[in-house]
Amino acid sequence: MKVLPRRRGAVLVNSALGVALLGGAVLVYTTLDSGTSVAAGKAQVRTATVAKGTVLATVSGTGTLASPTDAAQDFLTGGKLTAVKVAVGDTVTKGEVLATVDTTAAQQQVDAAQSALTAAKANLTKAKAGVTTTTTSQIPGSSSGSSGSNGSAESGGSRSGGATAAATTPVPQTTTVTTTKVDDAAVAQAQQQVDTATTTLTNAQTALAGTTLTASVDGTVASVANKTGDTVSGSGGSSTSSTGAKTTGTTTTSSSAPSGFIVLTNPTGMQVTASFSELDSLKLKKGEAATVTLNAQSDTKLNATVLSVSSLPTSGSSGAVQYGATLQITSDTSKLRTGLSATVSVVTGEADNALSLPTAALSGTGTSRTATVVAEDGTTSRVSVTVGVEGDTTVQVTEGLKEGDKVELTTTTTGGSGNGFPAGNFPGTTGQGGAAIPGGTGGGAAGAGRTGGR
Template sequence: MKVLPRRRGAVLLNSALGVALVGAAALAYTTLDGGTTKAAGKAQVRTATVAKGTVLATVSGTGTLASPTDAAQDFTTGGRLTAVKVAVGDTVTKGQVLATVDTTAVQQQVEAAQSALTTANANLTKAQAGVTTTTTQQIPGSAQPSGSAAGAGGSGGGERGAGGSSTPAPQTTTITTTKVDAAAVAQAQQQVATAQTSLANAQAALAGTTLTASVDGTVASVANKVGDTVGGGSGSGSTTTAKSTGSSGSTAPSGFIVLTNPTGMQVTANFSELDSLKLKKGEAATVTLNAQSDTKLNATVLSVSSLPAGSGGTGGAAAVQYAATLQITGDTAKLRTGLSATVSVVTGEADNALSLPTAALAGTGASRTATLVQPDGSTERVEVGVGVEGDTTVQVVSGLKEGDKVEIATTSGGSGFPNGSFPGLNGGQGGRGGAGTGVAGVGAAGGGAAGGGAGRGGTR
């Protein structure tokens, strides 16, 4: 049969195209397969070795520093400032005079109260003395009737009767009576008590015109100057100390003069509700100043509030937080009230303990599992008992010994496709033996033809 020139050219062209398609398919398959093999070769299993060390479990919170002896100093008696004896930065001692106000009006009140007390005491003395009255009374039987004397004389003879006609004078006595009015005494006593109270108040007001330091410290602020009028506080000493805000720290006191003292510095920090349940009094902690990250201070937990301090985050799902107060130990001389800090509290610790990275164990709770790698490379699934669950490591208490190697689960590499092969190459590895037939499926026929070709190639 003769082939026409035009038809012969078409056949040659189709043959060339077929060879090109076969070559391209083979190249694509080889490239994809080679890439998959390389990726698989790079995916190596990581292991961890059971070793001895310290396992630490910590929780963290943020807060601010404050001293419980920070205090605002205010007059108990207000008035015009006549002297301010300290300035910001001065160091003062307890009892030292800080400032004074005018005493003129208060001094007059003291004098008036003293005078009132003197009068009240005099009235009480008078009431207690009572009212005295004097009366004169005849003593009974001190005088006899005149007839009885004559009769007596007659019995003795006529002459005696004539000479005894005189009558003796009656005898009298003076009686003094003092009457004390109980109601008047009680009223006078009440007046004295009132006058004494008034005098004590006036004297306290006079003492309150001099402001003295209630604690040792450094003057942090002075709100007024000489000539200004300042108000008086309520109560003796009128001292206001730093108070917890229930949020991330404490609020500094405010007043006419504020004294700060780094001695006994504390930090109040907020913790998440889950972490707060792990906190206990006496637990050790580390305080890191946010402004000086290289400064780390030791501290211990003093107390944990049972009332929520606020919520962290935003939105309706914000977590509740609880405040804990910690006592800073060591040198606090250079610390200042209000410095922000991050607090890390050790809630669990195991020293010289067998440990593994947390990622090397599967499961939760006190009993977990691990893949033990034997010296010959074989693996075995074993149960592992755990103790302290640290931040990155876990204490091993049973199931493994020091030096054992355990697999750490990783995500293996691949070609980037779910099954590691190019879509449509369903023939996979089986088609490699009969590539000449299998790759014939790569073309207009699609993946189904390729699959058939791969199957045939695999049976060769």
């Protein structure tokens, strides 16, 4: 195709401009690349100064608040509720009557047990008295007689014609013997019956008392499960802390709220049971100070101390092994509620007025580390450093450095690939292929783009 003279001239001008622009860009790239390569070779040294301060080492866990005096109140003896004397929100004192159930059946059991005990005691008395027998026997070789006048009568000193002998009748001599025989086996059996009847009566009396539910602790009524006329079950003789009440308080191994017919809560002595990772749990010790932050009120900080650390593991939500610890809150707990979630930070190590450095300023692990000290003239030297408490971001220096020493931190270099351009790309490129001619279509070999116009 034949090119018109005017068009041919335009093509030549555009081509010349493109070559000039490309050459200028290459010159700028070369100059910048050369300059930044030199800059890249120079490390930007950052330093930290050894200073005195407080180094804190902490571990964190999560848990919920609970009071050891929170208690579920349940009847020992079930039955039909005849009265519920409290409502949610009421404040009660230990020993106060909370509710009652019908006593008819329980009273009948007491009466029957009392009658059985009375009969058993009577049998015991009889057994101890034994069986009495009376026997009469003749005394061997013994006899006796009776006679009339066995002598003589004289009148005027003369015998009246002879003696008259009285006739004698022998009478055997006897003795009466009374014996009492006690059957030891019968006494033992009777005593056992008394003991059994006594136990039965005691249980019946306890069951009768258990128809009245009283508060085992001071507190506020948090919930009431039933109303008058409902039938409630009893605990059937579980251990109690007060008449008629079975108490289920929160423990150091469980943070769940108690549940029962009536639940009493009391913020006094509030605690927090938290879970810690197995590594952090090894750093926990009784008496360590802690800070408790309520998740619902992040601006509320409570002081606490570690009461105990469980030696039994639990599985966290992610399946990781965790260990529980119970902490006693020492701040005001009057406005706290059972079940509030919290984050716990325990101070496992502390060094006050200690020489300290950022952890990043030292190399190595354990108590022996190394540091690069930067002198005033810029020269550096490596020194051995002994550390004490290793805090969350700083570490205590016990030997090897003094206050005011400057220690080199991590070394950084200017970014990118060292060519002075972001991502190492030539200005105007797409990151693939070659450079695009200004005004061209983009990627491809240099000079592949065409200028517009006709």
